[in-house]
Amino acid sequence: MTAIRVKGLFHRYGTGPHDRPSVDNVSFEVEDGEFYTLLGPSGCGKTTTLRCVAGLEDPTDGVIELGGETVVQGRFVVPANKRDIGLVFQDYAVWPHMTVFENVAYPLRVGRATPRAQIRSRVEEALTLVGLERFAARRATQLSGGQQQRLSLARALVRQPKVLLLDEPLSNLDAKLREQMRAELRSIQRRLRIATLFVTHDQVEALSMSNRIAVMREGRIVQEGTPREIYQSPNSEFVARFVGVATFVHGTVAQDTGAQGEAVVDTSMGPLRTTTHRPLRAAEAVTVVVRPEDARFATGAAQDVNRFEGQVDAAYFIGDAVDYRVRVGDEVVRVRGDGRTELRRGDRVAITLPVPACTLLRDEEPEPVQVI
Amino acid sequence: MAAPAAVAQRAAPPLRGRRRWLNGRRVFVVVTLAVLLYLVLGPLLVLVLGSFQDTTLGLVIQPPVPWTLQNYADALFTSALYQVLLTTLLFTVGSLAFAFVVSFALSMLIERTDLPLKNLMFLLVVAPSGIPTVILAISWSLMVNPTNGVLNVFLRDVLGLGSTTGPFNVYTVPWMTIVQGMALVPMTFLLITASLRGMSNVLEEAGRASGATTWTVLRTVTVPLLKPSIVGALVYQFVTVVSVLDIPLVIGRPGGVSVLSTRIYDASNPVTGLPNNGLASAYGVLLLLVSLAPLYVYNRIVRQSGAYVTVTGKSRAPRLLRLGRWKPVALVLGFGYVAVSFVLPGVVLLWASTQPYLGALTWESLGNTTFAAYRAIFGDQVFHRGLLNTLLLGVCASVIAMAVSTAVSWIIVRVRSRYTPLVDLLAFMPHAFPGVVIGLATLFVYLLLPLPVYGTIWIIVLAMATQFVGLGTRLTTGGIAQIQVGLEEASLMAGGSGWQTTRRVLLPLLRPVILNGLLVVFLSSIQNLTLPLMLGTGDNVVMSTLIYNRWFAGDGPGTAALGVVLTVATLAMTLFLRRSSDARV
Numbered sequence: 025m026t027a028i029r030v031k032g033l034f035h036r037y038g039t040g041p042h043d044r045p046s047v048d049n050v051s052f053e054v055e056d057g058e059f060y061t062l063l064g065p066s067g068c069g070k071t072t073t074l075r076c077v078a079g080l081e082d083p084t085d086g087v088i089e090l091g092g093e094t095v096v097q098g099r100f101v102v103p104a105n106k107r108d109i110g111l112v113f114q115d116y117a118v119w120p121h122m123t124v125f126e127n128v129a130y131p132l133r134v135g136r137a138t139p140r141a142q143i144r145s146r147v148e149e150a151l152t153l154v155g156l157e158r159f160a161a162r163r164a165t166q167l168s169g170g171q172q173q174r175l176s177l178a179r180a181l182v183r184q185p186k187v188l189l190l191d192e193p194l195s196n197l198d199a200k201l202r203e204q205m206r207a208e209l210r211s212i213q214r215r216l217r218i219a220t221l222f223v224t225h226d227q228v229e230a231l232s233m234s235n236r237i238a239v240m241r242e243g244r245i246v247q248e249g250t251p252r253e254i255y256q257s258p259n260s261e262f263v264a265r266f267v268g269v270a271t272f273v274h275g276t277v278a279q280d281t282g283a284q285g286e287a288v289v290d291t292s293m294g295p296l297r298t299t300t301h302r303p304l305r306a307a308e309a310v311t312v313v314v315r316p317e318d319a320r321f322a323t324g325a326a327q328d329v330n331r332f333e334g335q336v337d338a339a340y341f342i343g344d345a346v347d348y349r350v351r352v353g354d355e356v357v358r359v360r361g362d363g364r365t366e367l368r369r370g371d372r373v374a375i376t377l378p379v380p381a382c383t384l385l386r387d388e389e390p391e392p393v394q395v396i
Numbered sequence: 397m398a399a400p401a402a403v404a405q406r407a408a409p410p411l412r413g414r415r416r417w418l419n420g421r422r423v424f425v426v427v428t429l430a431v432l433l434y435l436v437l438g439p440l441l442v443l444v445l446g447s448f449q450d451t452t453l454g455l456v457i458q459p460p461v462p463w464t465l466q467n468y469a470d471a472l473f474t475s476a477l478y479q480v481l482l483t484t485l486l487f488t489v490g491s492l493a494f495a496f497v498v499s500f501a502l503s504m505l506i507e508r509t510d511l512p513l514k515n516l517m518f519l520l521v522v523a524p525s526g527i528p529t530v531i532l533a534i535s536w537s538l539m540v541n542p543t544n545g546v547l548n549v550f551l552r553d554v555l556g557l558g559s560t561t562g563p564f565n566v567y568t569v570p571w572m573t574i575v576q577g578m579a580l581v582p583m584t585f586l587l588i589t590a591s592l593r594g595m596s597n598v599l600e601e602a603g604r605a606s607g608a609t610t611w612t613v614l615r616t617v618t619v620p621l622l623k624p625s626i627v628g629a630l631v632y633q634f635v636t637v638v639s640v641l642d643i644p645l646v647i648g649r650p651g652g653v654s655v656l657s658t659r660i661y662d663a664s665n666p667v668t669g670l671p672n673n674g675l676a677s678a679y680g681v682l683l684l685l686v687s688l689a690p691l692y693v694y695n696r697i698v699r700q701s702g703a704y705v706t707v708t709g710k711s712r713a714p715r716l717l718r719l720g721r722w723k724p725v726a727l728v729l730g731f732g733y734v735a736v737s738f739v740l741p742g743v744v745l746l747w748a749s750t751q752p753y754l755g756a757l758t759w760e761s762l763g764n765t766t767f768a769a770y771r772a773i774f775g776d777q778v779f780h781r782g783l784l785n786t787l788l789l790g791v792c793a794s795v796i797a798m799a800v801s802t803a804v805s806w807i808i809v810r811v812r813s814r815y816t817p818l819v820d821l822l823a824f825m826p827h828a829f830p831g832v833v834i835g836l837a838t839l840f841v842y843l844l845l846p847l848p849v850y851g852t853i854w855i856i857v858l859a860m861a862t863q864f865v866g867l868g869t870r871l872t873t874g875g876i877a878q879i880q881v882g883l884e885e886a887s888l889m890a891g892g893s894g895w896q897t898t899r900r901v902l903l904p905l906l907r908p909v910i911l912n913g914l915l916v917v918f919l920s921s922i923q924n925l926t927l928p929l930m931l932g933t934g935d936n937v938v939m940s941t942l943i944y945n946r947w948f949a950g951d952g953p954g955t956a957a958l959g960v961v962l963t964v965a966t967l968a969m970t971l972f973l974r975r976s977s978d979a980r981v
Contacts, residue, residue: 104888111889117882121904135891
């Protein structure tokens with residue numbers, strides 16, 4: 025059963041002819057119990073999409089269905105308070121004039137009235153779920169940031185909605201707390217088997233929590249897939265850059281190649297073997313992506329495939345690893361070395377780039393110039 | 397992605413939605429804007445219309461309209477007008493200069509020097525805001541009217557002057573100006589003090605760290621930074637002065653002094669004959685133009701003031717200027733001013749209210765102390781009606797003004813639209829409308845509309861609410877802007893309707909701001925003389941008009957007794973208001 029269905033969604037803030045739509049023909053589906061993530065940089069339209077699903081924003085066009093019920097279609101919109109959803113806000117949005125209990129009880133008291141006795145037990149249940157049962161009588165503002173976010177989650181879940189929406193819920197927490205909340209949030213979601221739409225700009229959150237990820241850019245979904253697909257087979261330089269770090273090597277295809285198998289790309293480093301999932305023509309301009317953790321320092325024989333001689337350009341010790349930049353020809357290849365390696369700037373090294381780890385991209389139009 | 401064809405062919409699910417353009421939010425916005433337009437633009441339109449008509453037979457809105465320019469000709473082409481304009485100019489500029497020099501000196505003394513007894517002085521400077529201006533005017537008439545003014549009689553005795561009048565005459569432009577200046581001080585002082593307090597002293601410390609003395613920092617950093625707020629206060633008070641009726645009628649009238657606002661009053665409320673509403677509105681339009689000019693200046697200053705970063709974060713107490721041997725001088729001047737502007741009028745009023753008739757303030761006269769005047773007013777039916785009307789006026793005007801303000805501010809802050817700045821401007825307009833103009837325009841509207849409010853307290857309530865929507869929205873817009881929108885959205889997400897969100901989330905969070913606004917508007921309404929006088933018919937008497945009428949009926953002790961009653965009530969509320977709003981900050 026499909027919990028969320030979004031089809032052909034458009035949203036425009038301004039009405040002028042030069043205003044680009046903030047959401048530009050977005051379609052996706054989230055199945056029951058699935059954890060689905062919209063990932064992208066700020067301004068890519070992910071939050072606007074979520075707010076359209078929530079009913080806090082009216083889309084310009086498109087269809088949204090929640091649990092088989094149409095909530096947006098053309099000129100018809102179901103108001104936010106009539107939608108069966110729970111939303112956790114980035115800045116918690118807990119009400120400062122209410123206690124923890126009152127905050128969580130609110131959704132049961134407004135809308136369809138719930139019997140008094142039931143309210144108490146359901147609020148306690150929700151607070152226990154997030155580990156706040158001991159704080160029921162406190163004022164909401166007396167809680168720490170992490171606790172306020174749990175409270176916000178309890179409030180979103182107490183109505184037992186069909187759909188849970190999470191709008192960057194972890195980004196206001198500090199690093200340690202964020203990691204802990206990440207695991208907790210996911211385990212609660214799994215326990216309740218509630219369809220979840222998660223919005224974030226943090227690739228680690230997206231990769232570690234999601235069943236599926238949609239990467240967004242300038243109002244459009246540019247790639248949709250499982251975390252592994254997104255990370256290991258990005259379909260564009262943008263996705264590869266946004267999800268993790270990588271080395272991009274530009275070149276041209278050496279000869280016509282079939283739909284499956286290996287291809288050879290001529291680069292400034294020399295010929296580079298890659299895997300391909302589509303037929304290639306000779307001389308086609310392409311880009312090859314290699315993740316730094318896949319690149320290795322060569323130890324074995326000189327006849328290894330994709331073996332390149334180079335020189336260490338920079339070495340940054342980051343505790344569990346060393347982030348090396350190795351210059352090969354005109355390219356600088358990032359190599360993630362073991363924390364115990366002690367190569368220095370200027371050392372001559374050989375690296376190998378394993379063929380299955382070299383992903384081939386079609387060259388895209390240059391990225392818009394970033395003004396800093 | 398699923399096959400699009402399959403999706404399209406699926407049976408269309410039932411639509412439980414509503415039409416986009418007919419949701420509660422939109423209805424709310426439309427109704428609020430309609431009310432705002434009705435309150436603000438309606439009167440303005442009728443005023444302008446009336447000024448171009450021959451209104452001897454009343455205002456006409458159906459053809460044939462007796463269009464004419466005669467009103468403007470009558471208003472402009474009389475030599476009297478230029479005399480009136482000159483007087484208005486002297487009166488306005490003089491009282492503003494007085495108020496700003498005194499207020500600035502006092503707030504500097506209190507906020508930036510090591511003057512002792514600061515808190516007491518602050519209280520005594522602010523307290524007169526609880527005295528209605530009409531009472532202040534009457535009290536000064538009691539003191540310095542040329543024949544039996546208490547101060548004059550005293551001076552004649554002490555100096556051995558043989559004359560029966562003088563040496564001072566309150567019924568002249570200089571005295572009007574000084575009394576009006578004193579009436580302006582409390583509010584001006586509060587505005588300047590607020591911005592002095594809000595100013596981050598990091599800027600002043602940077603001046604000191606650059607090697608400047610405390611005095612140089614005051615001159616080159618503090619004062620220039622205050623410019624936007626001082627100009628803002630100046631414009632605000634300018635509109636107050638040009639539209640005020642209290643002092644021009646009580647002090648100016650007996651001396652034959654006329655200003656623009658009394659011209660409007662006289663034309664629409666002549667002592668004899670029929671009101672000439674056409675002429676009155678021509679004067680009204682002139683006055684409106686006069687008060688819109690400074691508003692333009694004000695807007696420019698405010699726009700520039702974005703460049704001034706004055707309110708930032710926490711700051712430690714600023715370094716205080718040492719007064720040294722000037723301390724006694726500052727103390728005497730400060731408390732001397734307070735004594736003359738607040739204590740003296742209060743004492744004289746109290747004394748006059750307990751005398752059988754007005755005579756000299758002597759030790760013997762204390763033996764004549766009687767509470768006859770109080771007994772007389774408390775037994776008076778008109779007093780009871782006036783009291784009830786005043787309460788109705790205060791409560792209803794403040795509730796209406798704050799309800800409209802809150803609704804309008806919500807639209808200004810929360811509704812994203814190109815037209816939002818227009819709404820903001822519309823709500824600000826009554827702030828710049830002179831009270832006489834609002835009174836006159838409201839009068840026209842209800843002479844025209846078949847609503848039974850003319851001659852009742854409700855016409856005053858509506859005019860008063862209109863007047864204070866401007867002030868109210870300033871307060872509520874700031875208040876709502878401080879409530880993050882997420883708190884309201886969270887309520888919608890929890891299934892709460894728009895009304896539930898308003899009642900259970902927005903209003904509780906906004907409560908301090910609304911309460912503060914209610915009190916301010918309530919207080920200002922019951923002290924206001926201008927609107928009740930413009931719209932009064934004899935039946936809808938309130939405390940301020942009651943006092944005014946008694947004074948001109950020649951009942952000195954009765955007027956003073958009424959004045960004491962009203963002053964005690966408003967003073968108590970003012971001090972309560974200060975305490976509650978100080979406690980919040």
